Amino acid sequence: MFPVRRTDPAHDKALTAALDRLTGGAPERVDNPDAWITTVRRLPALEARYAPFSEDLDARLCDILRQRGIDQLYTHQAAAIEHALAGRHVVVTTPTASGKTLCYNAPVLSTILRDPSARALYLFPTKALAQDQLAELHDQADLLSRCSASRGGDLEIGVFTYDGDTPQDARRAIRGRAHIVLSNADMVHSGILPHHPRWAKLFENLRYVVIDELHAYRGVFGSHLTNVLRRLRRICRHYGSTPTFVCSSATIANPRELAEALVEQPFELVSESGAPRGEKFFLFVNPPVVNAQLGIRRSYLAETRRLASEFLKRKLQTIVFAQSRLATEILTTYLKDDFGGRPGTDEQIRGYRGGYLPQRRREIEKGLREGTVRAVVSTNALELGIDIGALDVCVMAGYPGTIAATWQRAGRAGRRSGRSAAVLVASSAPLDQFIVRNPSYFFDASPEHALINPDNLHILVDHVKCAAFELPFTTSEEYGHHNLQEVLSVLEEGGFVHRAGGPTDSERAEGAQEDGVWQWTNESYPADAVSLRSISSDNFVVVDTTHGADVIGETSFNSGPSTLHEKAIYLVEAALYQVEKLDFEGRKAYVRQIDCDYYTDAITYTKVTVLDTFEGGGSCHGEVHVSSRVVGFKKIKFYTNENVGSGELDLPEQEMHTTAYWLTIPRAVMAALPYAADDRRDGVVGLSFAMRQVAQLLLMCDRHDIGISIGSGEQGEQTDLTRTGHPLTLSDEPRIFIYDNYPGGVGFSEPLFRMDEELRRRTRELIAGCECQHGCPTCVGPVGNTGPMAKSVALRILELLHTDAAAHALSA
């Protein structure tokens, strides 16, 4: 919160030298997609803009801020503090290291100083972030307590974390003494709200709810959070408090919209940062092609190693982001080989990822802040705001998947006023290649939209149960955007609630006013059955039978069949296990450790049936039924990715109702394709492969958030399958479905439908711009999977669709 900002000329010089070597001394030049360094951008330094302390801030707080060298505020801090003190909900979006914590800590502490009964609840997306904040808040609370004591007061500001790690015997004390509770959505959902009577003091006096890293709550998690906040505000109403929400977010396209969707209240937006920024260079690197025909590039990990070395050998402190735990370990090994200190000395190169013990993580964070750690290789675990101090360079091995996450990672370098650099090394994945070919998409376009759908029935019903458990609903109460009374009536059929009192329909018609209540009449504790990170809390556990029976992992119900089918290879921290038996009913997979040189990839056949079309003609969105079945698997050799065998499987079908976007390829377009039937099919398959990548890019979602399927969308159609799980023959008017991969849908389909034109245009650009000859993993999929004509047929289909649409537009 109070970083010492200073310029270090030695670092600037070293950085300039490294950049000169990489770019041949031309820091600003025209983008060249075929060069090794495709893009170099210089982001100029920004001067700080200041504002004085608000009159409304408590003088004691201003005093301790001055003691710590803060004589004035940045403009965005002043604006956010003013909104918060005036009781207006506010969301602040500012870059990493712009002092965002003061935006919420200042109004909260000031309010507590003025009224010691006031309480605040902070929500962080991870426990580690709460721990990180705890230390800082503790210091300030201590200073304030001392300051207050010197003036004859005796205010002790209690700051505590309350999460799954909090010992049982400490919980009562925390409930009594905490002014500020640092927690997370999961804990509020399952540990605080259901026990609200014990938290009466907090809820009666709750003045602020702080939600940090708001952008983390998108998709399913965000849809759940909205419901948790609906319940929270309902409990607050019961206790007579109306807290002000102060949220911080990384830069996304719709921060205010997201905040308003999550909290369901109007928000003020503070988005202009007043913090200074040092000069920063942003480089895109595309590893050279080594096999043009197959579109294979040099390994991006080796490339990352080489780039990181350029900085490390000039003693620049560097953070390397990798896309997976495995890649993190590999890169850590590489860099240790190159730069590790003598044995016995302090390790200067460290790895960092989820799964490391907290103590080890704290030690690495401290080493980074103090400079004893020169380089860290991390998964996205360090992307969120854990304090690791100011680094010089950030190297990203692979595109992080979203613009927002990329900026956030890049922000890890360049906290100082001095020069810094961020380097993105593209892998051959389609998204990566798209980004290096379209740098303006990254630099100039607005970042992604975060989408949520809190009224997804599956999610909503779960939370109505939790809310009914917490406090009986009245017969006139509302909740979310469905008819609550109808939801409760159906829950009553299942014995979950019981309606007591209140007028009958005829009495109501006669003007009876008194409300009845819906009482919870079930012995379960409903929050336990709801996981905020998924729609269903059902899962498969993985049991290692190598020595006895140890549970070594778990997998969501949806991905169980495709990752835990018999003979599947299951990986844990680079150790290989083979599934010997999948007990589908018991939700258990029994595995045994083995030694082999391949992994497995399941072939899933997915069939989509249209239930209801909401909107559209050539492209539509609507409600669909999705059934998928794992029909087989491929064995794929490590490193070479050769296909070394396969097997057939027969697993139970998984079904769900969800929403989808789909593109219909009209009969006329199919008929106009001058290719054989098999090639036409390959073209559609290839097109769907490319569309999926672009959809993922446009929707700012994870790979598994959406699914793809090809078919007629009609009921009862049966077909033989290709080796890759696609229908062997296509119907006359095939459709490409991109469906929301969660029961009920979490809101991806409609926005995708609205972006239909952009989706097609960018898909065309992706395929046309790819330099492979017949298709590769970057565009329509590898030739081995999609067939030799896929690329040209896919492009032809898009062209025909374009003219088809133009003709329609003309005739209309």
Place this chain on the structure above:
Amino acid sequence: MTTLSDRLRGVIGPPKGGPYDSDPPRRDASAANLADVLDGQWHERNGQRFLVVDRTYVPGYRHGSMVLADGLPPTDGVWPRLSLLANRACGDRLVFVDLETTGIAGGAGTYAFLVGCGWFSGGTFRIRQFFLSSFTAERALLEAVADFAASAGTVVSYNGKSFDLPLIETRFALHRLPTPFGELPHIDMLHPARRMWRVQNTRRVAETSGRHVHKDVPYTCRLSTLERHLCGYERDGDVAGFEIPARYFRYVHAGDPRPLAAVFEHNRLDLLSLALVTARAAQLLEDGPAAARTAREALGMGRLYERGSLLVEAKACFARATDMNDGDEELRADALRAYALVARRLRHYDDAAAAWRRVLGLPLCPRPIEREASEALAVHLEHRRQDLSSARDFAMRLLDVDDSVPRRQAARYRLARLDRKLEFQSRQCLLTF
């Protein structure tokens, strides 16, 4: 297009049949009927009605082999050594509390639908049960419970520290009412009972319910098991604990009170057993170490005395526990260890050393105790007996059994010091020659 209700049914799934859904629902079960079926009276408070059931048990009432009269406290108050069970001074009027609830998870949606209270009055034992006949009456019911508990001096429960009391405190908190139990001394009989009377679990449960596998529980100390062991009482047609919420929900949804009669009886039996088990424990503590009938009982009594700083009684109990033959090896090791520790507190160092030696002589001495015994003997022999070479033997043994690095380090220091002393001694000897 399907309706919202249809889609909701798809999401929620079909209703699960409860255990009584096959019974025809009886809508005719009116309020008067409820009072009849459960044999209680309606009470009213601030316009809200709830049912109260009162029972009195006369001195001649037999609970298995135990006659109520045998369990009565002294007429002028409570048993003198009762405070050993609460570990703090106990007030005169004991109130035994047991709840029947709509679930075991706790939290705002778990209700105490039956609050059972028992107390000794004159030569009788009396029970009052407050029944939540409708949710809207909860506040009135709690206020009545608070009035009742206002004169109590001590609360007695079975597992009430972790279940009943927090649960009812949550109910009071929900209605913004002060809890009447907050500051009262509380005897949770589960803990002393576990020490004295836990028995080997005869029901080796390994059944799977849902997706949770119940592990074998080696010992059990359920109230009904205790009752069988201590009072020789076998319940007939008792309702299983897990069935209780369903019976109450059946009443709530269909208005049928009949299945509740057994729940009320279950609650009353629990209160009676609790009172008699408490009486038995208090009596034992008063009668002293010689009254213990089993090694386990002696060991448990010893611990209670020890906690209450009655060290002489504690030592006698531990001695009794080691001398009785019904305990297993593990229990004997525990008893010897407890004996040695209390003997040391009493400065009976030789008794302590003898006990430690007996521990080490056991064929199956648990490792942590072996470690503790070796260390205690090494210290004793070195500093009190100046028997350096014997002390060295135990220090060597300590090095064998210690597994943690700091402990091994400490053992090595001890050994080194002993070696120095021994060398010095032998040099002294040489010099004398």
